[in-house]
Amino acid sequence: MARMFHVPLSPFCRKVRLSLAEKKIGVDLVEEKYWEADADFLRRNPAAKVPVLQLDGITMSESGPICEYLEETRPEPSLLPKDPVARLEVRRLVNWFDDKFHNEVTSKLLYERVNKKMMGQGYPDSKNVKAGAKAIKYHLDYMTWLLDHRRWLAGDQMTLADFAAAAHLSSLDYISDVDWNRSAVVKDWYAKIKSRPAFRNILADQVPGFPPPRHYNDLDF
Amino acid sequence: MARMFHVPLSPFCRKVRLSLAEKKIGVDLVEEKYWEADADFLRRNPAAKVPVLQLDGITMSESGPICEYLEETRPEPSLLPKDPVARLEVRRLVNWFDDKFHNEVTSKLLYERVNKKMMGQGYPDSKNVKAGAKAIKYHLDYMTWLLDHRRWLAGDQMTLADFAAAAHLSSLDYISDVDWNRSAVVKDWYAKIKSRPAFRNILADQVPGFPPPRHYNDLDF
Numbered sequence A, B: 001m002a003r004m005f006h007v008p009l010s011p012f013c014r015k016v017r018l019s020l021a022e023k024k025i026g027v028d029l030v031e032e033k034y035w036e037a038d039a040d041f042l043r044r045n046p047a048a049k050v051p052v053l054q055l056d057g058i059t060m061s062e063s064g065p066i067c068e069y070l071e072e073t074r075p076e077p078s079l080l081p082k083d084p085v086a087r088l089e090v091r092r093l094v095n096w097f098d099d100k101f102h103n104e105v106t107s108k109l110l111y112e113r114v115n116k117k118m119m120g121q122g123y124p125d126s127k128n129v130k131a132g133a134k135a136i137k138y139h140l141d142y143m144t145w146l147l148d149h150r151r152w153l154a155g156d157q158m159t160l161a162d163f164a165a166a167a168h169l170s171s172l173d174y175i176s177d178v179d180w181n182r183s184a185v186v187k188d189w190y191a192k193i194k195s196r197p198a199f200r201n202i203l204a205d206q207v208p209g210f211p212p213p214r215h216y217n218d219l220d221f
Helices: A011-021 A041-046 A061-072 A084-118 A127-148 A160-174 A184-194 A197-203 B010-021 B039-044 B065-075 B084-118 B125-148 B160-173 B184-195 B195-205
Strands: A002-006 A027-031 A052-055 A058-060 B002-006 B027-031 B052-055 B057-060
Touching: A011 A027, A011 A061, A011 A084, A011 A160, A011 B184, A041 A160, A052 A061, A058 B084, A061 A084, A061 A160, A061 B065, A061 B084, A061 B125, A084 A127, A084 A160, A084 B065, A127 A184, A160 A184, A160 A197, A160 B010, A184 A197, A184 B184, B002 B010, B010 B027, B010 B084, B010 B160, B010 B195, B052 B195, B065 B084, B084 B125, B084 B160, B125 B184, B160 B184, B184 B195
Parallel strands: A002 A027, B002 B027
Antiparallel strands: A002 A052, A052 A058, B002 B052, B052 B057
């Protein structure tokens, strides 16, 4: 049985949880207040970040490398195509969401509204919230453009790129920050991901002080 | 012949340049003022970041995915070991430098001192410079700890982790922000990397308005 130190709404943890579930690797989830950086946790990951995964007798950190490790050691079902050019596109989009989307949207909305309160760092900065609410529209439009050309974000098969995107969007959906009416193709794509068994655990998350909206775990949202 | 859109002091571009040179892939370098985000460049990379590499008839972005692609299509000389656990450690450290070191050090020193001026965004914020100067000490100590246990940062062979670290440190060394006297093992490690033929092109960089210090391209620094 794997064990993972995480926080429920972290998109990086959610991406790994989705990969584990898709590959049917059972995991014990342990909530970790990583910002308190206690000595035990720092020994597990000196970078003081979640997720930290214990599997195969190893303690692993960094969600990108963890997902690559899971692909290499449990290749079925595959979340990364075989062809180098197709892999490049999957990884480009994973980085798009984990870097660009994270900086422009997730950190401006989720971190302002939820993480700051959890960490006792005060109230959301309205300038940041406004910037995040504006930027997410541009990202939803980019996803629409991709999904107008492809079945899944990186091509014809579901990949880590879809899980990275769904991890961020699901965390933002938990705080009602995704306008699903903006794009029918993005909504359809999210409905497909949301109905996968791997997603059930994500939809059951409950963060004290932040009750999810009713549509959050509704498959017909 | 490959073509790469870059800026000389970008550690992400330098990491790719080092990989290309180590694998003996010739490249035409084109300086790109990515922050001006002109339409031609946005067509190449909608994320508006460098590096952008044109190779094998494809336009690629994101330094991490590019390096993985180069590994997969030109496996010799190898910069990523075969064993999944060893690969995990290489990728963890690449992320350490490209995420944690980048946020805590590179963005606080290089971007404040050089990028702000290049982009016409005014003067360095002394609070950031101070924070970066403090944080780099902690990172050099972490590198010392790793190199006390290993020949190279991720193990017994030189890997992408060494190139990621050397890319950041070389850019900071260009503006004299690395105290090489802090750690003899880190200095020895950097001397080994610096003397590789792949590094020559990096040591020849000249940024107008920012002359490098004399020790920058001296192999006996």
